[in-house]
Amino acid sequence: MKREAVRISGLRVRYAPGEDPALSIDALSVAGGERLAVIGPSGSGKTTLLRAVQGLVAPSEGSVTVDGARTVSRAARSRAFRRRHAAVFQEFQLVERASVLRNVLCGRLGHAPVMSSVLGRFGADDRAVALAAIEATGLSEFAHRRVDTLSGGQRQRVAVARALAQAPDLITADEPVSNLDPVIADDILRTVMGSAGEREIAVLAVVHHPSLATAHADRVVGLSEGRIVYDSAGDPPLDASALRRIYGRSLPPQIVQDVNARERGDEQRRSPRNVA
Numbered sequence: 001m002k003r004e005a006v007r008i009s010g011l012r013v014r015y016a017p018g019e020d021p022a023l024s025i026d027a028l029s030v031a032g033g034e035r036l037a038v039i040g041p042s043g044s045g046k047t048t049l050l051r052a053v054q055g056l057v058a059p060s061e062g063s064v065t066v067d068g069a070r071t072v073s074r075a076a077r078s079r080a081f082r083r084r085h086a087a088v089f090q091e092f093q094l095v096e097r098a099s100v101l102r103n104v105l106c107g108r109l110g111h112a113p114v115m116s117s118v119l120g121r122f123g124a125d126d127r128a129v130a131l132a133a134i135e136a137t138g139l140s141e142f143a144h145r146r147v148d149t150l151s152g153g154q155r156q157r158v159a160v161a162r163a164l165a166q167a168p169d170l171i172t173a174d175e176p177v178s179n180l181d182p183v184i185a186d187d188i189l190r191t192v193m194g195s196a197g198e199r200e201i202a203v204l205a206v207v208h209h210p211s212l213a214t215a216h217a218d219r220v221v222g223l224s225e226g227r228i229v230y231d232s233a234g235d236p237p238l239d240a241s242a243l244r245r246i247y248g249r250s251l252p253p254q255i256v257q258d259v260n261a262r263e264r265g266d267e268q269r270r271s272p273r274n275v276a
């Protein structure tokens with residue numbers, strides 16, 4: 001059986017004691033190499049789910065494990081464990097005044113001996129891995145440019161390249177493309193999911209638009225009021241009624257059509273590559 005990258009069981013997250021949980025997930029597993037997109041309306045618990053997996057919020061009940069270790073535990077605080085999980089944040093969290101290559105090399109910090117990483121020294125192997133990630137994200141010509149001279153889409157690619165260079169088992173990303181224009185958003189998601197697929201990295205990404213989710217993920221999970229109300233692994237393809245279940249109301253026909261078109265893998269609707 002395939003390794004499990006993430007396993008959630010009996011999870012309840014309450015932000016205040018006695019309150020209804022913001023998140024209630026009885027069971028959810030993400031297989032090694034699986035690319036899962038989470039969709040749902042604002043306030044449905046998407047960020048809470050990601051933060052629980054990232055170990056940034058503790059379960060009130062139940063457990064979340066990543067690579068078999070509970071996210072809130074001593075084991076999860078070790079350097080070796082943290083190296084295996086990379087997060088891509090919406091606000092990039094890059095070193096603005098450093099080059100693309102320097103930023104991507106930061107993804108290698110967990111692999112370098114402690115003393116070298118303190119001194120910011122990297123070996124030839126680390127540079128090779130970083131350059132490969134830069135190439136995979138279409139940034140080769142910018143490798144030596146300072147990050148603060150790049151566009152939003154290019155900077156987001158740097159964040160993705162850094163996550164890939166880390167060679168993790170799992171990438172989590174909370175709405176990594178929601179502030180980018182639709183063409184760049186599509187392109188970056190393709191890069192994350194494609195590169196992760198080649199490297200057998202599991203991805204758990206909150207995606208703000210259902211058609212982006214169906215276009216790029218292996219599996220789509222829909223949250224409503226903190227609960228999973230749709231899972232493409234067991235449910236029929238995402239249609240108008242599933243979208244209504246997730247978003248709590250009927251969506252405009254254009255959105256439903258777009259989701260269906262993506263599910264058919266209609267290539268003509270897809271945007272050109274390398275536009276950022």
Ligand SMILES: Nc1ncnc2c1ncn2[C@@H]1O[C@H](COP(=O)(O)OP(=O)(O)O)[C@@H](O)[C@H]1O
Binds near residue numbers: 015041043
């Ligand atoms: N730090 C917090 N303290 C209290 N309540 C929170 C906090 N973060 C989120 N919530 C509440 O939990 C619910 C889910 O929020 P969130 O996970 O951010 O949803 P989403 O990312 O889907 O918009 C919301 O009702 C929100 O108000």
Ligand SMILES: [Mg+2]
Binds near residue numbers: 046047048
């Ligand atoms: Mg959120």
